Amino acid sequence: MPKLTGIAVSQQNDGSLELVAASHAQGSGPTMWHTWQVAPGDEWNLWEPFGEPGTGDPGPPAMIQHAADGHLEVFTVSSGDQAVWHRRQSGPEPDKWSDWESLGQPDGDPVQGSVATTLLNNSQVMAVVIAAGTLWQAVSTDSPDPQWSAWSPFGRPDGATVLAVAIATPSDGHAELVALVEWPDDGDTTPTGDRGVLWHRRQNDPATANDWSWWEPLTQPGGHSVPVGTPVLSVHATGLLELFTRTSDGAVWRTGRQNRDPVSWGPWDMLVRPGYSFGDLTAATDSASSRMLLVAPTSTGNHLWYALQSGDDPSTWSPLSPLATVPEASGQDAGALAGALLVPDSDGRMQLFVVVPATGNAYLFSADDPGQLPTYTQSFTHP
Secondary structure (H helix, E strand, O other): OOOEEEEEEEEOOOOOEEEEEEEOOOOOOOOEEEEEEOOOOOOEOOOEEOOOOOOOOEOOOEEEEOOOOOOEEEEEEEOOOOOEEEEEEOOOOOOOEOOOEEEEOHHHOOEEEEEEEEEOOOOOEEEEEEEOOEEEEEEEOOOOOOOEOOOEEEEOOOOOEEEEEEEEOOOOOOOEEEEEEEOOOOOOOOOOOOOEEEEEEEEOOOOOOOOEOOOEEOOOOOOOOOEEEEEEEEEOOOOOEEEEEEEOOOOEEEEEEOOOOOOOEOOOEEEEOEOEOEOOOEEEEEOOOOEEEEEEEEOOOOEEEEEEEOOOOOOOEOOOEEEEEOOOOOOOOOOOOEEEEEEEOOOOOEEEEEEEOOOOEEEEEEOOOOOOOOOEEEEEOOO
């Protein structure tokens, strides 16, 4: 039976949730799977095959909802051709989807990592990928039959190699992109003196997909450590952006936009001291309390930690603390818990999804009531 390796989740038009998962290739069978709630906040269907994008193993999927018709679109990078593949809902029924189609490689270069997406202010969807150490973007029209542009270069700081990227669109409509970049280790020749640093770009005109500021460095978290892993951008209930990162010493940090000034980021706050080891982070806003929740899976073992905004001030956070344990992984080294994702349900209850690589199973942690933490566990055995 196929083991799940990554997941994506999103709300559908009626408020129910759709879950898409990637799995290892086994012969000629499907490598993607999906399930959905039978009704908003209700039970889940059994896993159903979701096709085979390209050859080889698909990478972690990304999913986004179009603005005009509410249809979902899914992206993944195939290990066989190292190109981006996508498919889109073709009707109001959750099982009606287009065939998988390839968006190709930027300039013929293999795509590294997964696809980052955001919904722009003009209702276009933007997809961003890394190829040959630089960023590329493609934009989709939002119409009954959306068309994708060719890949165009999004650039990188001079001489740097892009390692990871996050993108989001706050309420003012100016999309923002944050990239983790690295310079060659040839001495103290970089603008900051560090090899791994965070840089960002901001959309100048929300109506124009290709009008962006040039690269600017972000102030780095304190100490001698450097950011690692994929940064996380999330939109707070105030409409402002929050940015989270891990650092090489095991600490977890956050910063946020102080206002809508393009260069006004607040100071970095440490959410947990050095010495821990976490995987990629996930964050979402609790619609019931308007507070943002951050979840950090441990990079070994089976534990989930959380931090929560503790008041109306977006810069006030609780320290990172234990949240829950994945039951099946108890007593064994499950490696890094993969695919941790947060999303609010239609009734405001926070839902946390996570994959255990050792077993290939997915788990759902749900809040009992709106405004509470997601601690009630449900298992999604692999297909």
